[in-house]
Amino acid sequence: MVGEPLNVNEFQELAREALPKMYNDFYAGGAEDQYTLKENVEAFRRIMIWPRILVDVSRIDMSTTVLGYKISAPILIAPTALHKLAHPEGEVATARAAAACKTIMVLSFASSCTVVEVASSCQAVRFFQLYVYKQREIAAVLVQRAERNGYKALVLTVDTPRLDNGSNLAAYANKAMDASICWKDIEWLKSITNLPILIKGVLTGEDAIKAAEVGVAGIMVSNHGARQLDYTDATINVLEEVVHAVRGRVPVFFDGGVRRGTDIFKALALGAQAVLVGRPVIFGLAAKGEYGVRQVIQMLKDELELTMALSGCPSVKDITRRHVRTERERLHAML
């Protein structure tokens, strides 16, 4: 590739050129046939935007709040493992980019920089993503360390009772992590922390209702970037079911396949409070370190701002369900 990347997708090619094949495969790949990996992106393309005209869009305000923390735009950094494979500065560089962009980074449990290194690298709101060891006392130590170091929420990832990529990391995780975790364990987690708990990996209305009932502070609709169970539906296709089931009791966040500002607009229109971005951040980091992550987030912000202006939405609150039509709705309208 020659020249500067023009959009987030072009960072994937830059990362492929920069990384050893094994690392790139780890970051870019999905589970098995990679059907859901493709669908996470493709499903966005089947949702159309219905713009409104003659609205004053001379000023666009993308800011929003997540668990009470103000951020510049509804775009968070998803937890992803092992950033030092992408760049020697690893998660510290990603955290600095998040701070510069005034957004929140969710630090992966499998971070290659320590919780303390990342916390002391810059001022920003950070959340900590958790997998639970069979030895619960280790989980308690990790949670309390995150709390002591100023992380503001726990993100419990629940779609990984087993990891599915055949790597040594997966073998280790399968041995060490607790596949018996179930709904009652949310009570246990609440008993060892004062932090709000978000649950990541919800894909059905039924589970969203249970999550709201056990008192989580937020729900993340996610299929783990299509790295776990192949042939789950694209996350954008299940978002609305979750939003309806939750009935506003807790905020719903979204990830999977977000590559354009229009994708973010569509997710917000379907009820997400904010989106999280996984691979594009790693691709930015691999291509250009901290600056690359900043560029990726800035591109998404610029695209979202343009989409809002052209759709007649001066603030994120103005983005409504009426601003998008799903494929099903368009087919239905033909009858």
Ligand SMILES: Cc1cc2nc3c(=O)[nH]c(=O)nc-3n(C[C@H](O)[C@H](O)[C@H](O)COP(=O)(O)O)c2cc1C
């Ligand atoms: C290389 C890689 C590593 C990941 N590691 C984690 C992890 O450690 N914890 C976790 O909860 N999710 C992990 N995820 C899933 C992301 O948090 C997120 O759900 C997903 O990447 C979103 O999809 P996207 O990559 O299409 O944006 C990982 C994803 C990738 C691509």
Ligand SMILES: CCCCCCC(=O)C(=O)O
């Ligand atoms: C104990 C390490 C677990 C690493 C899991 C990384 C991950 O979630 C991924 O998708 O890769």
